[in-house]
Protein backbone atom coordinates (compact mmCIF):
# COMPACT_ATOMS: atom_id res chain seq x y z
CA UNK A 1 0.00 0.00 0.00
CA UNK A 2 2.96 2.33 0.58
CA UNK A 3 3.33 3.02 -3.15
CA UNK A 4 -0.40 3.76 -3.48
CA UNK A 5 -0.33 6.13 -0.50
CA UNK A 6 2.84 7.77 -1.89
CA UNK A 7 1.08 8.24 -5.22
CA UNK A 8 -2.39 9.35 -4.07
CA UNK A 9 -1.60 10.81 -0.61
CA UNK A 10 -4.47 11.72 1.67
CA UNK A 11 -7.00 10.87 -1.02
CA UNK A 12 -6.58 7.26 0.12
CA UNK A 13 -9.04 6.86 3.00
CA UNK A 14 -9.11 4.07 5.55
CA UNK A 15 -12.04 2.27 7.09
CA UNK A 16 -14.81 3.86 5.03
CA UNK A 17 -17.99 1.93 5.82
CA UNK A 18 -19.94 0.18 3.09
CA UNK A 19 -22.99 1.69 4.80
CA UNK A 20 -21.90 4.90 3.03
CA UNK A 21 -21.05 3.18 -0.24
CA UNK A 22 -24.22 1.17 -0.93
CA UNK A 23 -27.91 1.96 -1.43
CA UNK A 24 -28.68 -0.84 1.05
CA UNK A 25 -26.56 1.00 3.67
CA UNK A 26 -25.14 -2.25 5.04
CA UNK A 27 -21.62 -3.62 5.30
CA UNK A 28 -18.39 -3.34 7.25
CA UNK A 29 -15.38 -1.19 6.38
CA UNK A 30 -13.33 -0.93 3.22
CA UNK A 31 -9.79 -1.19 4.61
CA UNK A 32 -8.54 1.28 2.00
CA UNK A 33 -10.68 3.44 -0.27
CA UNK A 34 -9.98 5.71 -3.23
CA UNK A 35 -12.40 7.53 -5.51
CA UNK A 36 -11.04 7.93 -9.04
CA UNK A 37 -12.14 10.68 -11.39
CA UNK A 38 -9.95 10.08 -14.42
CA UNK A 39 -9.03 7.03 -16.46
CA UNK A 40 -5.35 7.76 -15.87
CA UNK A 41 -5.86 7.50 -12.10
CA UNK A 42 -7.88 4.31 -12.45
CA UNK A 43 -5.25 2.59 -14.61
CA UNK A 44 -2.44 3.75 -12.33
CA UNK A 45 -4.00 2.48 -9.14
CA UNK A 46 -5.05 -0.85 -10.63
CA UNK A 47 -1.55 -1.42 -12.04
CA UNK A 48 0.07 -0.70 -8.66
CA UNK A 49 -2.47 -2.90 -6.80
CA UNK A 50 -2.03 -5.75 -9.29
CA UNK A 51 1.77 -5.53 -9.08
CA UNK A 52 1.69 -5.53 -5.28
CA UNK A 53 -0.90 -8.33 -5.05
CA UNK A 54 -3.23 -6.02 -3.16
CA UNK A 55 -6.79 -7.32 -3.37
CA UNK A 56 -8.99 -4.67 -4.96
CA UNK A 57 -12.67 -4.22 -5.69
CA UNK A 58 -14.23 -1.84 -8.19
CA UNK A 59 -17.45 -0.26 -7.04
CA UNK A 60 -19.52 2.50 -8.54
CA UNK A 61 -22.84 3.63 -7.02
CA UNK A 62 -23.19 0.51 -4.85
CA UNK A 63 -26.80 -0.05 -5.93
CA UNK A 64 -26.38 -3.76 -6.57
CA UNK A 65 -24.20 -4.85 -3.65
CA UNK A 66 -24.61 -6.84 -0.44
CA UNK A 67 -21.32 -6.54 1.46
CA UNK A 68 -20.53 -8.60 4.57
CA UNK A 69 -20.47 -7.03 8.02
CA UNK A 70 -16.71 -7.67 7.98
CA UNK A 71 -16.36 -5.42 4.93
CA UNK A 72 -13.54 -5.79 2.42
CA UNK A 73 -9.96 -6.34 3.58
CA UNK A 74 -8.28 -4.63 0.64
CA UNK A 75 -8.56 -1.60 -1.60
CA UNK A 76 -11.97 -0.37 -2.77
CA UNK A 77 -11.78 1.77 -5.90
CA UNK A 78 -14.85 3.86 -6.59
CA UNK A 79 -15.27 4.74 -10.22
CA UNK A 80 -16.72 8.18 -10.85
CA UNK A 81 -15.23 8.83 -14.29
CA UNK A 82 -18.03 10.49 -16.18
CA UNK A 83 -18.45 11.81 -19.74
CA UNK A 84 -20.76 11.39 -22.71
CA UNK A 85 -19.66 12.01 -26.32
CA UNK A 86 -21.83 11.89 -29.42
CA UNK A 87 -20.84 11.32 -33.01
CA UNK A 88 -23.84 11.20 -35.36
CA UNK A 89 -25.96 8.37 -33.90
CA UNK A 90 -23.13 6.83 -31.88
CA UNK A 91 -22.62 7.63 -28.21
CA UNK A 92 -19.49 6.83 -26.20
CA UNK A 93 -19.84 6.94 -22.44
CA UNK A 94 -17.32 6.68 -19.61
CA UNK A 95 -18.21 3.84 -17.28
CA UNK A 96 -18.70 5.96 -14.15
CA UNK A 97 -21.36 8.11 -15.84
CA UNK A 98 -24.69 7.89 -13.99
CA UNK A 99 -27.03 5.73 -16.06
CA UNK A 100 -29.77 8.37 -15.73
CA UNK A 101 -27.48 10.97 -17.38
CA UNK A 102 -27.10 8.66 -20.37
CA UNK A 103 -30.84 7.94 -20.50
CA UNK A 104 -31.62 11.68 -20.31
CA UNK A 105 -29.12 12.38 -23.08
CA UNK A 106 -30.80 9.81 -25.36
CA UNK A 107 -34.22 11.31 -24.57
CA UNK A 108 -32.98 14.80 -25.50
CA UNK A 109 -31.40 13.49 -28.71
CA UNK A 110 -34.46 11.41 -29.65
CA UNK A 111 -32.59 8.07 -29.61
CA UNK A 112 -34.89 5.20 -28.62
CA UNK A 113 -33.59 2.10 -26.84
CA UNK A 114 -32.76 3.18 -23.30
CA UNK A 115 -35.89 5.11 -22.24
CA UNK A 116 -37.27 2.25 -20.13
CA UNK A 117 -34.08 2.16 -18.08
CA UNK A 118 -35.18 5.46 -16.60
CA UNK A 119 -35.00 5.42 -12.80
CA UNK A 120 -32.51 2.54 -12.49
CA UNK A 121 -29.86 3.77 -10.06
CA UNK A 122 -26.15 3.31 -10.68
CA UNK A 123 -23.59 3.94 -13.37
CA UNK A 124 -23.35 2.81 -16.98
CA UNK A 125 -20.39 0.55 -16.06
CA UNK A 126 -22.39 -1.14 -13.29
CA UNK A 127 -25.31 -1.58 -15.69
CA UNK A 128 -23.08 -3.19 -18.35
CA UNK A 129 -21.48 -5.50 -15.76
CA UNK A 130 -24.90 -6.94 -14.80
CA UNK A 131 -26.66 -6.31 -18.13
CA UNK A 132 -29.24 -4.21 -16.26
CA UNK A 133 -32.66 -3.84 -17.72
CA UNK A 134 -36.32 -3.18 -17.14
CA UNK A 135 -39.65 -3.48 -18.97
CA UNK A 136 -38.17 -5.39 -21.90
CA UNK A 137 -35.11 -3.19 -22.52
CA UNK A 138 -31.53 -3.88 -21.47
CA UNK A 139 -28.39 -1.77 -21.51
CA UNK A 140 -26.86 -4.14 -24.07
CA UNK A 141 -29.61 -3.84 -26.73
CA UNK A 142 -27.81 -1.14 -28.74
CA UNK A 143 -24.33 -1.52 -27.27
CA UNK A 144 -21.67 -2.07 -29.95
CA UNK A 145 -18.39 -2.27 -28.04
CA UNK A 146 -16.78 -1.96 -24.65
CA UNK A 147 -13.25 -0.83 -23.98
CA UNK A 148 -11.80 -2.33 -20.81
CA UNK A 149 -8.63 -2.80 -18.82
CA UNK A 150 -7.20 -6.19 -17.86
CA UNK A 151 -4.73 -4.97 -15.25
CA UNK A 152 -1.93 -4.37 -17.72
CA UNK A 153 -3.44 -3.25 -21.02
CA UNK A 154 -6.57 -1.85 -22.63
CA UNK A 155 -8.63 -4.14 -24.84
CA UNK A 156 -11.81 -3.68 -26.85
CA UNK A 157 -14.60 -6.21 -26.72
CA UNK A 158 -17.27 -6.38 -29.40
CA UNK A 159 -20.86 -6.88 -28.30
CA UNK A 160 -20.66 -10.59 -29.20
CA UNK A 161 -17.60 -11.04 -26.99
CA UNK A 162 -19.42 -9.53 -24.02
CA UNK A 163 -21.77 -12.58 -23.92
CA UNK A 164 -24.77 -10.69 -22.66
CA UNK A 165 -27.68 -12.77 -21.42
CA UNK A 166 -30.33 -12.08 -18.80
CA UNK A 167 -28.49 -10.10 -16.03
CA UNK A 168 -25.21 -11.70 -17.11
CA UNK A 169 -22.14 -10.64 -19.04
CA UNK A 170 -18.59 -11.80 -19.66
CA UNK A 171 -17.48 -9.14 -17.13
CA UNK A 172 -18.97 -11.16 -14.27
CA UNK A 173 -16.61 -14.03 -15.12
CA UNK A 174 -13.50 -11.87 -15.41
CA UNK A 175 -11.51 -9.19 -13.62
CA UNK A 176 -11.86 -6.81 -16.56
CA UNK A 177 -12.56 -3.20 -15.69
CA UNK A 178 -15.08 -1.51 -17.93
CA UNK A 179 -13.81 1.87 -19.18
CA UNK A 180 -15.82 3.15 -22.17
CA UNK A 181 -19.04 1.88 -23.66
CA UNK A 182 -20.16 2.62 -27.18
CA UNK A 183 -23.79 2.53 -28.37
CA UNK A 184 -25.21 2.97 -31.84
CA UNK A 185 -28.82 3.99 -31.60
CA UNK A 186 -31.70 4.38 -34.05
CA UNK A 187 -33.57 7.67 -34.40
CA UNK A 188 -37.06 8.17 -32.96
CA UNK A 189 -39.58 10.67 -31.67
CA UNK A 190 -38.49 12.74 -28.69
CA UNK A 191 -42.08 13.24 -27.48
CA UNK A 192 -42.83 9.51 -27.56
CA UNK A 193 -39.62 8.65 -25.73
CA UNK A 194 -40.25 11.28 -23.07
CA UNK A 195 -43.75 9.98 -22.45
CA UNK A 196 -42.53 6.35 -22.24
CA UNK A 197 -39.84 7.40 -19.76
CA UNK A 198 -42.41 9.23 -17.62
CA UNK A 199 -44.75 6.22 -17.60
CA UNK A 200 -41.84 3.96 -16.66
CA UNK A 201 -40.90 6.21 -13.77
CA UNK A 202 -44.49 6.21 -12.48
CA UNK A 203 -44.48 2.39 -12.46
CA UNK A 204 -41.10 2.23 -10.74
CA UNK A 205 -42.08 4.67 -8.00
CA UNK A 206 -44.87 2.28 -6.93
CA UNK A 207 -42.23 -0.34 -6.11
CA UNK A 208 -39.28 1.78 -5.09
CA UNK A 209 -40.29 4.60 -2.75
CA UNK A 210 -37.70 7.42 -2.63
CA UNK A 211 -35.01 6.73 -0.02
CA UNK A 212 -35.71 2.99 0.20
CA UNK A 213 -32.64 1.10 1.50
CA UNK A 214 -32.37 -1.86 -0.82
CA UNK A 215 -30.18 -3.24 -3.62
CA UNK A 216 -33.06 -3.47 -6.14
CA UNK A 217 -34.71 -6.86 -6.69
CA UNK A 218 -32.63 -9.41 -4.81
CA UNK A 219 -33.13 -12.57 -6.88
CA UNK A 220 -33.10 -12.92 -10.66
CA UNK A 221 -36.35 -13.86 -12.35
CA UNK A 222 -36.52 -17.42 -13.64
CA UNK A 223 -36.35 -18.21 -17.34
CA UNK A 224 -39.62 -19.90 -18.27
CA UNK A 225 -37.84 -22.32 -20.60
CA UNK A 226 -35.90 -23.71 -17.62
CA UNK A 227 -39.03 -24.69 -15.67
CA UNK A 228 -40.39 -28.24 -15.59
CA UNK A 229 -44.08 -28.94 -16.24
CA UNK A 230 -44.42 -30.01 -12.56
CA UNK A 231 -43.13 -26.65 -11.34
CA UNK A 232 -45.39 -24.75 -13.74
CA UNK A 233 -48.38 -26.70 -12.37
CA UNK A 234 -47.51 -25.65 -8.82
CA UNK A 235 -47.56 -21.96 -9.69
CA UNK A 236 -50.70 -19.82 -9.47
CA UNK A 237 -51.92 -18.45 -12.80
CA UNK A 238 -49.07 -16.24 -13.92
CA UNK A 239 -48.07 -14.05 -16.77
CA UNK A 240 -44.79 -14.88 -18.46
CA UNK A 241 -43.00 -11.51 -18.78
CA UNK A 242 -40.40 -11.36 -21.55
CA UNK A 243 -39.73 -15.11 -21.22
CA UNK A 244 -39.38 -15.03 -17.44
CA UNK A 245 -41.42 -15.85 -14.36
CA UNK A 246 -40.86 -13.24 -11.67
CA UNK A 247 -38.91 -14.46 -8.64
CA UNK A 248 -41.48 -12.78 -6.37
CA UNK A 249 -44.11 -15.31 -7.47
CA UNK A 250 -42.04 -18.18 -6.04
CA UNK A 251 -41.13 -16.24 -2.89
CA UNK A 252 -44.74 -15.23 -2.36
CA UNK A 253 -45.73 -18.90 -2.77
CA UNK A 254 -43.61 -19.79 0.27
CA UNK A 255 -44.91 -16.95 2.46
CA UNK A 256 -42.05 -14.50 1.85
CA UNK A 257 -44.12 -11.32 1.73
CA UNK A 258 -43.66 -9.34 4.96
CA UNK A 259 -41.22 -11.86 6.51
CA UNK A 260 -38.38 -10.36 8.53
CA UNK A 261 -35.20 -11.10 10.43
CA UNK A 262 -33.72 -8.44 12.70
CA UNK A 263 -34.02 -5.17 10.79
CA UNK A 264 -34.28 -6.80 7.36
CA UNK A 265 -37.77 -7.10 5.98
CA UNK A 266 -39.22 -8.52 2.78
CA UNK A 267 -41.66 -5.88 1.51
CA UNK A 268 -45.35 -6.50 2.30
CA UNK A 269 -46.16 -5.61 -1.30
CA UNK A 270 -43.30 -7.38 -3.15
CA UNK A 271 -41.69 -10.66 -2.09
CA UNK A 272 -38.43 -10.04 -4.03
CA UNK A 273 -37.71 -6.74 -2.33
CA UNK A 274 -35.52 -7.08 0.78
CA UNK A 275 -35.36 -3.81 2.70
CA UNK A 276 -33.00 -2.56 5.40
CA UNK A 277 -35.36 -0.99 7.92
CA UNK A 278 -32.65 0.74 9.92
CA UNK A 279 -29.39 -0.67 11.15
CA UNK A 280 -29.84 -4.09 9.51
CA UNK A 281 -26.91 -6.47 9.13
CA UNK A 282 -25.55 -8.39 6.16
CA UNK A 283 -25.70 -11.56 8.27
CA UNK A 284 -29.47 -11.19 8.77
CA UNK A 285 -29.98 -10.23 5.13
CA UNK A 286 -28.06 -13.27 3.93
CA UNK A 287 -29.85 -15.61 6.37
CA UNK A 288 -33.31 -14.38 5.38
CA UNK A 289 -32.51 -14.66 1.67
CA UNK A 290 -31.04 -18.13 2.17
CA UNK A 291 -34.07 -19.37 4.19
CA UNK A 292 -36.52 -18.25 1.55
CA UNK A 293 -34.45 -19.55 -1.36
CA UNK A 294 -34.35 -22.94 0.44
CA UNK A 295 -38.14 -22.87 0.88
CA UNK A 296 -38.52 -22.12 -2.84
CA UNK A 297 -36.19 -25.00 -3.70
CA UNK A 298 -38.15 -27.39 -1.51
CA UNK A 299 -41.57 -26.42 -2.87
CA UNK A 300 -40.78 -25.70 -6.53
CA UNK A 301 -37.43 -27.45 -7.20
CA UNK A 302 -36.12 -24.10 -8.39
CA UNK A 303 -32.79 -22.66 -7.28
CA UNK A 304 -33.16 -18.89 -7.16
CA UNK A 305 -29.98 -16.99 -8.01
CA UNK A 306 -29.14 -13.60 -6.55
CA UNK A 307 -29.08 -10.70 -8.98
CA UNK A 308 -27.20 -8.68 -6.37
CA UNK A 309 -23.42 -9.14 -6.07
CA UNK A 310 -22.41 -10.70 -2.74
CA UNK A 311 -19.09 -9.38 -1.44
CA UNK A 312 -17.14 -11.42 1.09
CA UNK A 313 -20.19 -13.60 1.72
CA UNK A 314 -20.75 -17.29 0.91
CA UNK A 315 -22.88 -18.15 -2.10
CA UNK A 316 -26.55 -18.81 -1.34
CA UNK A 317 -26.58 -22.32 -2.78
Ligand SMILES: Cc1cc2nc3c(=O)[nH]c(=O)nc-3n(C[C@H](O)[C@H](O)[C@H](O)COP(=O)(O)OP(=O)(O)OC[C@H]3O[C@@H](n4cnc5c(N)ncnc54)[C@H](O)[C@@H]3O)c2cc1C
Pocket residue numbers: 023057058059060061062063064065079095096120121122123124125126127128129130131132133134171176177178179208212214215216217309
Ligand atom coordinates in the same frame (compact mmCIF):
# COMPACT_ATOMS: atom_id res chain seq x y z
C1 LIG B 1 -34.05 1.08 -6.04
C2 LIG B 1 -33.30 0.20 -7.02
C3 LIG B 1 -33.91 -0.19 -8.19
C4 LIG B 1 -33.22 -1.00 -9.12
N1 LIG B 1 -33.84 -1.38 -10.28
C5 LIG B 1 -33.18 -2.14 -11.17
C6 LIG B 1 -33.81 -2.54 -12.40
O1 LIG B 1 -34.96 -2.18 -12.69
N2 LIG B 1 -33.09 -3.30 -13.28
C7 LIG B 1 -31.80 -3.70 -13.01
O2 LIG B 1 -31.22 -4.40 -13.83
N3 LIG B 1 -31.19 -3.33 -11.85
C8 LIG B 1 -31.84 -2.57 -10.93
N4 LIG B 1 -31.23 -2.22 -9.77
C9 LIG B 1 -29.87 -2.70 -9.47
C10 LIG B 1 -28.75 -1.68 -9.83
O3 LIG B 1 -29.24 -0.39 -9.90
C11 LIG B 1 -28.09 -2.01 -11.15
O4 LIG B 1 -27.57 -3.31 -11.12
C12 LIG B 1 -26.96 -1.01 -11.48
O5 LIG B 1 -26.67 -1.17 -12.85
C13 LIG B 1 -25.69 -1.20 -10.67
O6 LIG B 1 -24.79 -0.14 -10.97
P1 LIG B 1 -23.79 0.47 -9.90
O7 LIG B 1 -23.04 1.55 -10.58
O8 LIG B 1 -24.53 0.85 -8.65
O9 LIG B 1 -22.87 -0.78 -9.61
P2 LIG B 1 -22.31 -1.28 -8.19
O10 LIG B 1 -23.46 -1.74 -7.35
O11 LIG B 1 -21.38 -0.30 -7.61
O12 LIG B 1 -21.49 -2.56 -8.67
C14 LIG B 1 -22.18 -3.71 -9.15
C15 LIG B 1 -21.14 -4.69 -9.74
O13 LIG B 1 -20.60 -4.13 -10.94
C16 LIG B 1 -19.19 -4.12 -10.87
N5 LIG B 1 -18.73 -2.91 -11.57
C17 LIG B 1 -19.22 -1.66 -11.45
N6 LIG B 1 -18.57 -0.83 -12.28
C18 LIG B 1 -17.64 -1.57 -12.93
C19 LIG B 1 -16.65 -1.29 -13.91
N7 LIG B 1 -16.46 -0.06 -14.41
N8 LIG B 1 -15.89 -2.32 -14.36
C20 LIG B 1 -16.06 -3.56 -13.88
N9 LIG B 1 -16.97 -3.90 -12.96
C21 LIG B 1 -17.75 -2.91 -12.49
C22 LIG B 1 -18.85 -4.09 -9.37
O14 LIG B 1 -17.57 -4.63 -9.12
C23 LIG B 1 -19.97 -4.95 -8.81
O15 LIG B 1 -19.62 -6.32 -8.88
C24 LIG B 1 -31.90 -1.42 -8.83
C25 LIG B 1 -31.28 -1.00 -7.63
C26 LIG B 1 -31.97 -0.20 -6.74
C27 LIG B 1 -31.28 0.24 -5.48
